[in-house]
Amino acid sequence: MHRYLKTIFAAVSIFGAAFMLFYAIRLINKNTPREKKVEVKMLPPTAPVKSRSEDPRAAAGYIGGVGLVEPVGEATVIGSQLAGVVEKVFVVPGNSVQQGQELLQLDTRSALADVGVAQAELNAQQAKLVELQTQIDVMRARVDAAVSIQDQAAAAEANAKRDLDRASTIGVANALSQEEMDTRRMNWDTAKAKYREAQARVREAQANLSLLDGKPIAASIEVQKAAVAEAVASLARAQTNLDLRTIRAPKPGTILSVKIRVGEFVPASVLASPLITMGQIEPLHIRVDIDESEIPRLRPEAIATATLRGSSGKGVPLQYVRTEPLVIPKRNLTGTVAERVDTRVMQVIYSVSPSVLHATVGQQVDVYIEDKSNNAATK
Amino acid sequence: MGLPIAVECEGVIKEFGSGSTKQRVLHGIDWQVPLGATTFLVGPSGCGKTTLISIISGLLSATAGRVWVLGKETTKMRKGALVRFRADHLGFIFQQFNLLPSLTAVENAAVPLVVQGSTLASAKRQASGLLDRLGLEKNKWKYPNQLSGGQQQRVAIARALVHNPRIVISDEPTASLDAETGHEAMQLMREVASGPDRAVIVVTHDTRIFEFADYLATMFDGRIESFRQNTPSESSH
Amino acid sequence: MFSIALKMLFHDRAKYLGLILGVAFSTLLINQQLGIFIGLITRAGAVIVDVPEADIWVMDPGVKNLDTIFPLRDTEIGRVRGVPGVAWAVPLYKSNVTIRTGNGELEASLLIGVDDSTLIGLPPEVVMGNIDDLRRPDAVAVSADGFRKVWRNQPFSLGNIAELNDRRAVVVAILKDSPKFTSSITFFTRYSQALQYTNNGRNQMSFIIGRSAPELSPEDVARRIVERTGLQAMSSRDFRWKAIMYVVQNTGIPISIGTVVALGILVGIAVVGLMFNLFVLENLKQFAVLKAIGTSNIQLLGMVFLQACVVGFVGFSLGLFGATMFFETAGKSPTFQGFFLPWYVAVGSGAVAACIIVLAALFAMRRVLFADPAIVFRG
Numbered sequence: 001m002h003r004y005l006k007t008i009f010a011a012v013s014i015f016g017a018a019f020m021l022f023y024a025i026r027l028i029n030k031n032t033p034r035e036k037k038v039e040v041k042m043l044p045p046t047a048p049v050k051s052r053s054e055d056p057r058a059a060a061g062y063i064g065g066v067g068l069v070e071p072v073g074e075a076t077v078i079g080s081q082l083a084g085v086v087e088k089v090f091v092v093p094g095n096s097v098q099q100g101q102e103l104l105q106l107d108t109r110s111a112l113a114d115v116g117v118a119q120a121e122l123n124a125q126q127a128k129l130v131e132l133q134t135q136i137d138v139m140r141a142r143v144d145a146a147v148s149i150q151d152q153a154a155a156a157e158a159n160a161k162r163d164l165d166r167a168s169t170i171g172v173a174n175a176l177s178q179e180e181m182d183t184r185r186m187n188w189d190t191a192k193a194k195y196r197e198a199q200a201r202v203r204e205a206q207a208n209l210s211l212l213d214g215k216p217i218a219a220s221i222e223v224q225k226a227a228v229a230e231a232v233a234s235l236a237r238a239q240t241n242l243d244l245r246t247i248r249a250p251k252p253g254t255i256l257s258v259k260i261r262v263g264e265f266v267p268a269s270v271l272a273s274p275l276i277t278m279g280q281i282e283p284l285h286i287r288v289d290i291d292e293s294e295i296p297r298l299r300p301e302a303i304a305t306a307t308l309r310g311s312s313g314k315g316v317p318l319q320y321v322r323t324e325p326l327v328i329p330k331r332n333l334t335g336t337v338a339e340r341v342d343t344r345v346m347q348v349i350y351s352v353s354p355s356v357l358h359a360t361v362g363q364q365v366d367v368y369i370e371d372k373s374n375n376a377a378t379k
Numbered sequence: 380m381g382l383p384i385a386v387e388c389e390g391v392i393k394e395f396g397s398g399s400t401k402q403r404v405l406h407g408i409d410w411q412v413p414l415g416a417t418t419f420l421v422g423p424s425g426c427g428k429t430t431l432i433s434i435i436s437g438l439l440s441a442t443a444g445r446v447w448v449l450g451k452e453t454t455k456m457r458k459g460a461l462v463r464f465r466a467d468h469l470g471f472i473f474q475q476f477n478l479l480p481s482l483t484a485v486e487n488a489a490v491p492l493v494v495q496g497s498t499l500a501s502a503k504r505q506a507s508g509l510l511d512r513l514g515l516e517k518n519k520w521k522y523p524n525q526l527s528g529g530q531q532q533r534v535a536i537a538r539a540l541v542h543n544p545r546i547v548i549s550d551e552p553t554a555s556l557d558a559e560t561g562h563e564a565m566q567l568m569r570e571v572a573s574g575p576d577r578a579v580i581v582v583t584h585d586t587r588i589f590e591f592a593d594y595l596a597t598m599f600d601g602r603i604e605s606f607r608q609n610t611p612s613e614s615s616h
Numbered sequence: 617m618f619s620i621a622l623k624m625l626f627h628d629r630a631k632y633l634g635l636i637l638g639v640a641f642s643t644l645l646i647n648q649q650l651g652i653f654i655g656l657i658t659r660a661g662a663v664i665v666d667v668p669e670a671d672i673w674v675m676d677p678g679v680k681n682l683d684t685i686f687p688l689r690d691t692e693i694g695r696v697r698g699v700p701g702v703a704w705a706v707p708l709y710k711s712n713v714t715i716r717t718g719n720g721e722l723e724a725s726l727l728i729g730v731d732d733s734t735l736i737g738l739p740p741e742v743v744m745g746n747i748d749d750l751r752r753p754d755a756v757a758v759s760a761d762g763f764r765k766v767w768r769n770q771p772f773s774l775g776n777i778a779e780l781n782d783r784r785a786v787v788v789a790i791l792k793d794s795p796k797f798t799s800s801i802t803f804f805t806r807y808s809q810a811l812q813y814t815n816n817g818r819n820q821m822s823f824i825i826g827r828s829a830p831e832l833s834p835e836d837v838a839r840r841i842v843e844r845t846g847l848q849a850m851s852s853r854d855f856r857w858k859a860i861m862y863v864v865q866n867t868g869i870p871i872s873i874g875t876v877v878a879l880g881i882l883v884g885i886a887v888v889g890l891m892f893n894l895f896v897l898e899n900l901k902q903f904a905v906l907k908a909i910g911t912s913n914i915q916l917l918g919m920v921f922l923q924a925c926v927v928g929f930v931g932f933s934l935g936l937f938g939a940t941m942f943f944e945t946a947g948k949s950p951t952f953q954g955f956f957l958p959w960y961v962a963v964g965s966g967a968v969a970a971c972i973i974v975l976a977a978l979f980a981m982r983r984v985l986f987a988d989p990a991i992v993f994r995g
Contacts, residue, residue: 006623006626006627009626009629010622010625010626013626013632013636013930014926014929014930016930017636017929017930017931017933017934018933020933020934020936020937021929021932021933021936021937023937023940024933024936024937024939024940024962025962027940027941027943027944027957028940028956028957028958028959028962029959031940031943031944031947031956031957032956032957032958032959062697062698062700063694063698064693064694064695064696064697064698065691065694066690066691066693066694289691289694290694291689291691291692291694291695293695294694294695294698345691366694366697368697368698371698
């Protein structure tokens with residue numbers, strides 16, 4: 001072999017190897033997956049680090065919990081006392097309503113008819129009462145007439161007595177016939193009977209009058225008055241029935257949801273999905289689920305902050321309202337799956353102004369509560 | 380004999396193997412090789428010629444006995460010093476020339492200088508001049524397998540002499556050459572290798588070249604049988 | 617001397633090529649097999665690698681790998697968030713679902729549910745689409761490999777509809793994820809959506825992933841989480857290592873691939889060692905000549921080592937080049953994803969090659985050192 005060729009061969013093999021090594025190292029470098037830390041694009045809820053450094057006592061940590069935004073005193077669920085078809089809906093979600101403001105109206109036709117019937121009955125009974133009262137004068141006239149007839153009968157009886165007495169005095173003389181005498185006696189008897197009849201008539205007329213104008217009780221009038229009262233009550237009942245078909249706000253607040261539409265049937269029972277939900281949303285209440293294992297570390301005076309999901313940054317301070325005394329099974333807050341987890345939670349209520357925490361009712365927030373327990377402080 | 384001594388052996392014994400297979404090759408050699416002359420070591424095959432020169436050149440160690448080379452007792456030298464001594468003062472011409480097949484003629488000739496510590500480039504410059512003197516101007520850049528036997532022998536001679544050693548040891552230098560080239564080679568060796576302060580030891584049983592010997596040592600069965608000055612009459616038959 | 621050594625080495629091209637090919641072959645074998653082995657076992661932690669944002673994983677104390685999951689209670693997220701040093705924590709859902717591909721075949725696939733608000737948990741590399749579209753209803757993202765498998769022979773496109781547990785899933789993005797052991801199909805969706813797709817009730821939170829505060833090491837924070845919550849928490853590095861070790865300890869992969877690697881090393885040692893030994897043997901006479909001329913043993917050793925180094929360097933470079941080219945070209949196939957040549961394997965194989973060469977050189981040197989220089993006098 002030519003000696004230059006040999007040198008070239010040696011050089012080529014060594015430089016070729018060097019190149020291949022270099023290329024191989026580059027490929028290795030290129031293909032090795034980098035386990036690099038990647039910064040998050042959107043920061044998930046964080047514990048408020050800042051306040052921790054400000055307050056050395058709080059350095060021990062935080063109790064984290066999931067909170068549900070709700071109206072003050074929880075949401076009021078509106079139902080109906082009566083079953084029926086919806087005729088009108090007066091509100092939409094978000095409306096602010098005053099106490100007694102109409103929310104929705106059921107079909108009122110039969111209730112209106114009932115009111116009409118009751119009204120007519122009342123009118124009839126009242127007319128009857130007026131009629132009875134007008135008869136009092138008639139009855140008085142009748143008493144007067146009977147008295148005057150009695151007076152006439154008394155006069156006629158006195159006259160007949162005088163005739164008889166006169167005849168008796170004369171009769172001894174036989175001035176008058178026996179027949180005349182008997183006639184005169186019978187006339188007196190008749191006049192006496194007529195007088196007694198007239199007396200009875202007066203008593204009858206007086207009794208009739210006392211039914212309407214008796215002191216102290218005029219029986220017929222009272223009966224009729226009772227009938228009128230009954231008719232009034234009957235009308236009021238029909239009216240109430242009518243009013244119940246219009247459902248009104250029991251308290252001032254904001255309509256949170258309306259789950260009923262015109263034409264739908266409303267049963268008079270407790271519903272799984274309420275017709276209308278309303279509540280007071282100024283301020284908002286936040287119901288925080290605290291895991292039972294964290295309960296010993298919870299202190300009412302601890303500073304609590306809430307962070308909206310999906311929004312980064314600082315938490316919003318919350319005001320402690322109360323702790324629900326009943327520890328309950330954890331409710332599912334994550335979605336539609338009806339999951340029950342075998343843990344129990346204590347619910348703590350905090351309040352916050354909606355102008356500070358821009359949350360709407362039903363939203364979940366992450367809540368951090370300062371851990372001020374001695375247990376944590378010693379750690 | 381009047382000449383200074385280049386190599387002196389005293390009771391050199393060499394045994395190979397051990398126990399029952401032990402074989403004594405040299406039976407106490409006492410020999411003095413003079414400086415400034417060409418000494419031939421002759422004898423039949425297996426008589427111990429090669430073993431003896433191996434011991435003289437320090438490639439083998441003697442079982443017993445002492446060897447002085449240029450006044451230094453090599454049998455007492457440490458191994459490293461011996462290697463250095465060999466590199467500085469000894470030149471070799473081997474039976475098959477033993478050129479390195481991967482080196483060119485000039486590189487082969489330069490090897491002893493490189494071994495001594497020169498760079499290859501300067502060694503090659505030095506060797507190149509020597510090869511020119513040996514008539515290899517045109518073949519300096521060839522590889523051994525591109526050279527004829529005579530040319531290879533010349534390269535081997537150049538390699539033996541390039542570092543100007545005091546002692547040149549040549550083992551059957553003509554064995555692989557035809558009579559004419561062998562003769563030429565010996566002529567050449569005599570011309571370039573011989574010198575007043577240089578000893579040339581030639582191991583051979585090629586009687587055709589005996590005429591080049593100043594001294595003739597005959598060896599038989601591990602002993603030097605005779606050592607005498609060569610006379611031209613003897614070498615002319 | 618060294619130039620002489622090199623000239624000796626390069627003189628016989630066939631032998632030289634044989635030597636470097638021997639080294640190259642064993643280097644190639646070791647690198648390729650170890651690369652595949654490491655690529656395979658790192659799949660055990662692929663899900664962890666795909667969430668580079670998180671450096672802490674929290675799970676049930678019994679969880680040993682990513683495939684056997686016991687869900688956590690939902691309230692645990694609050695407890696983990698409350699641990700000091702936790703910058704943030706979000707839930708991560710992981711389960712296997714059966715999906716129906718475009719041509720009606722069934723395939724096992726992985727379903728990852730990521731935090732609804734932040735979408736943390738998605739692999740960062742987006743091939744197509746926009747991950748924010750995951751907030752749409754029924755939206756899923758699919759891994760690129762999964763897309764190729766589910767919709768065979770279709771170019772990447774958005775809007776394809778898959779069926780996940782009988783539910784509609786609309787592809788809104790295609791992501792590049794790390795290949796998994798079990799299935800190359802991975803669907804990503806929101807946490808809440810994932811719950812709807814699986815719909816098997818009860819606890820659902822597979823993992824909580826979080827990030828340690830910047831000044832703290834994830835290992836320390838994980839330890840604190842363990843102390844405070846009693847859950848199992850690890851840095852993502854530790855968890856990945858644990859998942860990988862699980863595979864190593866519980867499958868036949870290490871033994872099968874390990875055997876091949878061991879054989880490769882053995883073959884490499886045998887081939888290179890014997891060839892180099894032969895090379896030295898053939899040059900033994902030259903070394904003997906040099907030794908006779910006066911070359912010291914140290915110089916001879918240096919020469920042989922130089923030759924060994926050149927052979928090792930050239931052969932190793934060639935082999936490494938071959939191995940990297942294998943991973944480069946094979947890596948273009950979609951079924952061969954996630955395999956790469958780790959740098960430490962390359963370095964290790966370099967050390968092995970060096971050892972082979974040194975051993976072979978030493979073995980050969982023995983002959984040179986104890987070579988009888990007197991052989992130069994014998995024919």
